[in-house]
Amino acid sequence: MRVIAARICGLLCIVGLALALQADAAPIDDAMLALVSGDSAKGISMLRALAENGDIQAAIFLGDTYHDGTGDIPKDYVESTKWYRSVANHGVPMGQYDLGRAYFGGEGVARNGAEALKLYHLAADRGYAPAQVQVAHAYTDPRLFDLKGIAENPAEGAKWLRRAAEQGDGDGQGVLGQFYEDGKGVQQDYVQAYMWETLAIASMESKKGKYFADEVRAARDELTGKMSKSQIAEGERLAENWQPGNIRTQVTIKDTGRTVAACFINNARMYGAQTCQPPANLVGAVFGSCAREEAAYKADLDAQHPNDPVFVDEVMTKIHERMSNSVQAALLDSQIKSGRCR
Numbered sequence: 001m002r003v004i005a006a007r008i009c010g011l012l013c014i015v016g017l018a019l020a021l022q023a024d025a026a027p028i029d030d031a032m033l034a035l036v037s038g039d040s041a042k043g044i045s046m047l048r049a050l051a052e053n054g055d056i057q058a059a060i061f062l063g064d065t066y067h068d069g070t071g072d073i074p075k076d077y078v079e080s081t082k083w084y085r086s087v088a089n090h091g092v093p094m095g096q097y098d099l100g101r102a103y104f105g106g107e108g109v110a111r112n113g114a115e116a117l118k119l120y121h122l123a124a125d126r127g128y129a130p131a132q133v134q135v136a137h138a139y140t141d142p143r144l145f146d147l148k149g150i151a152e153n154p155a156e157g158a159k160w161l162r163r164a165a166e167q168g169d170g171d172g173q174g175v176l177g178q179f180y181e182d183g184k185g186v187q188q189d190y191v192q193a194y195m196w197e198t199l200a201i202a203s204m205e206s207k208k209g210k211y212f213a214d215e216v217r218a219a220r221d222e223l224t225g226k227m228s229k230s231q232i233a234e235g236e237r238l239a240e241n242w243q244p245g246n247i248r249t250q251v252t253i254k255d256t257g258r259t260v261a262a263c264f265i266n267n268a269r270m271y272g273a274q275t276c277q278p279p280a281n282l283v284g285a286v287f288g289s290c291a292r293e294e295a296a297y298k299a300d301l302d303a304q305h306p307n308d309p310v311f312v313d314e315v316m317t318k319i320h321e322r323m324s325n326s327v328q329a330a331l332l333d334s335q336i337k338s339g340r341c342r
Helices: 004-015 026-036 040-052 056-068 077-088 093-105 113-125 129-140 154-165 170-182 190-207 210-224 229-241 247-274 279-288 291-304 309-338
Strands: none
Touching (some): 026 040, 056 093, 077 093, 093 113, 093 129, 113 129, 129 154, 129 170, 154 170, 170 190, 170 210, 190 229, 247 279, 247 291, 247 309, 279 309, 291 309
């Protein structure tokens, strides 16, 4: 199974579907604990129940479990593709990428390069780095996707690689480094090549393992034979000082999301203790009282997705939808505890 923490981070930071705003994530935790402790049937059953009730995170974990196989759960590409499709249908970039991968590899569906590229593009346009790398491959070598009559466009491929690389994606960084070394789609620049390959090595060692890092390291070793000592030193300096693009929003978006959730719940408790109106009538007032916190969260989303205002609006709407029941429950609980509302 893929590294679960990485999938959660991708879902929260890129999609921003307010999963971090859920006050109680115990069902997911319990399901994953059952899976890793060997009770696969229980874990799958719990995930399925959550996913069938619209839980995106559970659907992704189900797809991953069936795709990779774990414990006594064999690989089942038909089942994994079913769940990836359900996630993609919600407009989630991670699901779009996973469904695209299924079409590209013919996993659970007939291979269809054009459909794979369409799905990769949807995810790439919303900033999902692994999909941006695949879009780059399509422009660089359309034959990989069985795209006939389409000319190679290395410059366009390099553009998409840069978008992924600037997010810290090791694959994007490694391939972009190779592009700079070969002068493919960009002007040949050994210093830039060295920088990106150095960054790729560090990224892969932390996320994918030594084997993948060593592949890039071998390519960089060959590159150094073409470089002067001053060029290598400059490449090292650039790599050391490099920072991902959008690093502020990647770091803060979860924190501001939790701040919004806390504001909703705390204000709901305050309103509930002060008034005996039906909770459903107070939800709008609670949301309105947290306008400043919501504005800060939306600013982070805008910075993360500057070219997709529709998506940002969808996320903000989704936050209200997901929090409405929690806010009403907090209002009612506070009214009961106050002893004033009977």
